[in-house]
């Protein structure tokens with residue numbers, strides 16, 4: 353058994369083998385711990401030791417606060433995985449992709465040369481920080497203007513959408529679907545956090561003008577706070593760098609060192625037995641198929657449908673493997689879906705958080721195996737209790 357200090361709170365000491373029955377399954381956050389076993393298998397080769405005198409300077413090997421070696425490895429990773437065109441693109445590093453969201457709103461809105469603020473929009477269901485950051489900064493440059501669909505209908509009467517900045521999350525958080533921009537003539541920020549073979553088929557390299565990525569969902573190292581943007585236009589790039597310069601003077605050099613080490617391990621294992629994407633996709637697709645089997649036994653609930661697609665990375669049609677289940681309560685009386693789940697000991701994230709309806713709940717599938725097993729167990733119990741009283 354595991355030592356008691358490492359027990360998940362739902363398992364009991366001394367050896368963490370006993371699951372406490374009254375403990376809720378927490379499927380709320382997107383904590384990417386499904387990759388922890390992968391790094392346990394690569395503990396020595398992925399370790400970093402930094403001497404006290406090392407990397408003390410503000411300066412970096414590359415311009416604008418980036419390590420050239422890390423930049424080179426990022427370009428190589430995109431090329432080998434085939435998920436994004438990274439050649440001839442400028443790269444900006446951020447403290448997680450979270451920092452880059454507003455850096456890019458700043459950069460794109462300043463370029464629009466319009467009299468009023470830029471209109472920032474996203475399509476329902478969307479990742480809440482796009483709206484929350486725009487509201488928080490409350491700037492003269494950019495204003496949250498709600499959901500894309502309401503503007504798409506009006507675009508013919510307004511004419512050009514050049515003052516709009518559209519967030520497109522592809523695959524989407526929460527529903528895992530590949531999305532495209534809706535407004536023509538607007539600027540788009542493509543959030544590609546989940547565009548890795550763990551979570552989706554890769555039909556073609558992404559090639560948008562502005563794309564953001566994060567190591568949180570690639571290697572699973574959310575704690576290091578590392579993301580990057582690939583930017584086509586030089587002026588947009590320069591204004592993004594201005595923001596990062598004033599905001600944090602670049603990403604921690606310690607973090608850059610750690611990420612470089614991790615990416616070297618990932619690259620070294622690609623295509624082999626210990627390919628991180630083979631591991632990630634196997635884990636996520638197994639979880640998805642198990643959850644689907646349970647949910648499909650009942651008419652009370654449904655999950656999103658993810659069409660199988662050819663994946664250029666695996667060179668086959670790959671089974672769906674989304675990061676989240678976007679669960680729907682189908683019965684009239686279950687309008688508050690999260691309350692139905694909570695009564696059965698399952699904590700999910702309400703649909704209203706994503707500006708969707710409360711018939712939907714997001715269930716995180718990318719936490720630890722224990723977390724997932726508990727979720728499945730509670731879901732099975734909920735569904736069999738319900739079916740037996742019907």
Ligand code: PMP
Pocket residue numbers: 382447448449450451479521525543545565566567568574577578579
């Ligand atoms: N974009 C999306 C769609 C996400 O789901 C997340 C994390 N949940 C982020 C951005 C931010 O990730 P991070 O700041 O850890 O890079």
